[in-house]
Amino acid sequence: MLYTTILAVMSMLLTIVGVSALGLAQHHLTVLAVAIPALWLLPQGGLPAVLLLMGIGMFGAVLPFQPLALSVSLLMMLPVLTVSFSPRGNWQVAALLFAVVIAMDAGLLALQSEEKLTGQAGYTLLQVLAVCFIWLAARYWRPVQANYGWPLLLAVPLWLGGLTPAALVVLCIIGVIVALQTLYQQSQLVWVSRLNWVLPAIAFATLVVIPEFEVPNPVLVSWLLVLGSASLAEYLLNELESS
Numbered sequence: 219m220l221y222t223t224i225l226a227v228m229s230m231l232l233t234i235v236g237v238s239a240l241g242l243a244q245h246h247l248t249v250l251a252v253a254i255p256a257l258w259l260l261p262q263g264g265l266p267a268v269l270l271l272m273g274i275g276m277f278g279a280v281l282p283f284q285p286l287a288l289s290v291s292l293l294m295m296l297p298v299l300t301v302s303f304s305p306r307g308n309w310q311v312a313a314l315l316f317a318v319v320i321a322m323d324a325g326l327l328a329l330q331s332e333e334k335l336t337g338q339a340g341y342t343l344l345q346v347l348a349v350c351f352i353w354l355a356a357r358y359w360r361p362v363q364a365n366y367g368w369p370l371l372l373a374v375p376l377w378l379g380g381l382t383p384a385a386l387v388v389l390c391i392i393g394v395i396v397a398l399q400t401l402y403q404q405s406q407l408v409w410v411s412r413l414n415w416v417l418p419a420i421a422f423a424t425l426v427v428i429p430e431f432e433v434p435n436p437v438l439v440s441w442l443l444v445l446g447s448a449s450l451a452e453y454l455l456n457e458l459e460s461s
Contacts, residue, residue, distance in 0.1 A: 226413060229397040233417050236390030237424045237442040240400050241286055241431055242383035254372045254388045255395070265353040270295045273351030274391070281340040287425050288326065288337060289434040292440040293418035295319070296356075298444065300414055303357075308458055311451050319448040322440040329436055356414075359402070419445065 255274060281289055298319055302312035327342055329335035364440070376385035401409050422441055425431040 222401065222404065222409060225397045225401055228411055229394050229413060229417060232393040232397070233420050236387055236394070237290060237421045238385040238428065239383040239390065240281075240290075241428075255391050256347075258370070263403065264360065266359045269351045269358075270355035273348045273355060276348035276351070277345050280344055284337040284341050284345065285335065285434060286431065287422070287437045288335070288342065290344055290418075290422050291437050291444075292342070292345050292349055292423055292443045293421055294448065295346065296353050296418055296442060297415045297448050297452075300349065300411070301354045301448055301455065304455060306455055306458075308455060311454050313338070314445055315451045319444055326416050326436060326440055329443055335434060335436060359399075387417055415448075436453045 255271075276287070278442060298315060302315055323342070323346065326335065327339040330337050330339045373388050375384040376382070376388070398413065399409060401413075426433050426438070
């Protein structure tokens, strides 16, 4: 139990550090930074690893051109998709949840189209699709017994090239994956399910708390409504299951 708690806490701390570093590295992310987690995952990961590669690659490719808070807020799609496609799911609840999410995303896209919010609507849609790929990869993930360690050495050129925050982001991503995979291997699915909610929430909360980061009000309102709707949907499903 102690080891499980340590892994969960480690994944939370890595998320906080990774998002903080992302704020510094956002406009300096390179193809190599995206390739390192991919090379680390692909040898035994199979199709889910390819989906994860596509998701991380698409999300990271447009990250320099988007408001960081908007990009991070879209990660709340992970619990939304989990609740909507839960085995104990209810289509009415899922439809209501998706209606809220679509309304919020449409509002953000409209603000970007009117240039009242920085970034581009096309990039936002691409990141939404990327999050869907990441969720699919997590849904069908099978634990990898071993990964080649040499790709981690590729973080060294980033560090030597003055891109220390980018190298730190890469290592944090791999660390979170390792923690979640270890919990999965130990059949701690309850913890994995909880962290599916906690990590995206912590990631965005980190941007809100740290004064150096700017969180536009429309993004904050959208995130709060999506979080509240997903929480309400989870509660309704629990009530329907227990009745």
